[in-house]
Amino acid sequence: MVGAVLVKRGTIIGKGFHKRPGAPHAEVIALNGATTNPKGGSLYVNLEPCCHFGRTPPCVDLILAKGIARVVIGTKDTNPMVNGKSMRRLRQHGVRVDYGILEERCRRLNEVFLKYITTRTPFVILKAAITLDGRIASSSRTSQWISSEQSRKRVHRLRNLVDAIAVGIGTVLQDDPQLTARGIRGSSNPLRIVMDSMLRIPLTAQLVQGRKDARTLIATTPRAPTKKMKALTERGIEVEVFENDPDGRVPMDALFNYLGARGIQSVLVEGGSHIYTSALQQGLVDKLVLFLAPTLMGGRHAPGLFEGKGFSSPAESISLEGVEIQRSGRDILVQGYPGKRTIKV
Numbered sequence: 001m002v003g004a005v006l007v008k009r010g011t012i013i014g015k016g017f018h019k020r021p022g023a024p025h026a027e028v029i030a031l032n033g034a035t036t037n038p039k040g041g042s043l044y045v046n047l048e049p050c051c052h053f054g055r056t057p058p059c060v061d062l063i064l065a066k067g068i069a070r071v072v073i074g075t076k077d078t079n080p081m082v083n084g085k086s087m088r089r090l091r092q093h094g095v096r097v098d099y100g101i102l103e104e105r106c107r108r109l110n111e112v113f114l115k116y117i118t119t120r121t122p123f124v125i126l127k128a129a130i131t132l133d134g135r136i137a138s139s140s141r142t143s144q145w146i147s148s149e150q151s152r153k154r155v156h157r158l159r160n161l162v163d164a165i166a167v168g169i170g171t172v173l174q175d176d177p178q179l180t181a182r183g184i185r186g187s188s189n190p191l192r193i194v195m196d197s198m199l200r201i202p203l204t205a206q207l208v209q210g211r212k213d214a215r216t217l218i219a220t221t222p223r224a225p226t227k228k229m230k231a232l233t234e235r236g237i238e239v240e241v242f243e244n245d246p247d248g249r250v251p252m253d254a255l256f257n258y259l260g261a262r263g264i265q266s267v268l269v270e271g272g273s274h275i276y277t278s279a280l281q282q283g284l285v286d287k288l289v290l291f292l293a294p295t296l297m298g299g300r301h302a303p304g305l306f307e308g309k310g311f312s313s314p315a316e317s318i319s320l321e322g323v324e325i326q327r328s329g330r331d332i333l334v335q336g337y338p339g340k341r342t343i344k345v
Helices: 026-032 059-065 085-092 103-109 111-119 149-161 169-175 226-234 252-261 273-281
Strands: 003-008 011-017 042-047 070-075 096-099 123-131 164-168 191-195 216-220 238-241 266-269 287-293 320-328 331-338
Touching: 003 026, 011 026, 026 042, 026 059, 042 103, 059 085, 070 085, 070 103, 085 096, 103 111, 111 123, 123 149, 123 273, 149 266, 149 287, 149 320, 149 331, 164 169, 164 273, 169 191, 169 273, 191 252, 226 238, 252 273, 266 273
Parallel strands: 042 070, 070 096, 123 266, 123 287, 164 191, 164 266, 191 216, 216 238
Antiparallel strands: 003 011, 003 042, 287 331, 320 331
16 A cells, blocks of 8 residues: 655645556656656655566656655565665665655555565454453353444454455354455455364355355365365365364464465454464464453353463563554454564463
């Protein structure tokens, strides 16, 4: 997501944004659409301009050709084909380059791209609705609905922005979800992923029998019965087998590496408790999106967001950075970024 503004003598003379892959870049739109000669002007852009041939020609070439005197850049493009090369080239040609303006905000705007382009693994968002006492469901495993209607609408907008949604088989057996982006004009459904080590998913599940415009991938292990695998593939469901982890489950790190190799840049993890805990334990979560509902669930056996053995002291616990808090209907939406480390609990 890139936007550019072209300024000359204190007046905006051009602006643009990158609409879609393969379309002209923001800088090109701003420069070619300038209302007056841009020579000597300043170009403001949130991401370092490209200097290589991809779907479009290098933006740096056009910047130099137009005689731009100054380029103000929010954050570096971590694509190995760019990664500071554009800034060096501009400076070598006498262009003043100011870098790091509102850098953190610019990085968050493109947090998915910046991770994927350097690691080839997806940006992982953990989303959950929880009660004030930390429960994600009742003792009978019922979770519909903890969050408010406004929060659920936000979730559908979030689904519309990601490439894939991942859940555990427990969530499918309990809730029979659709995992689609609904109520959004022009929405596209993400790839729906179920982690199901023994293929317990019913053939009558909505993820199997549901809409044809929403694809489903089931990640399983050699423990799965071949007959069930055949029945699913005959229904158009994609099944991928992974070597199970020591607990006999689908290894999440191997799954995410596989998705990255397929070009999946972002994954929304939606439950359940074991999936949340495993992802946090292994340091696989890049961002948390938590809808905190003003309710108390109680129940010794009601599942929580993060279980396992826990930490021995608050000093060892996971601390979120870059926290943002806002209202979402009657709920409180908390977003933040956990430290990137493997957590043993």
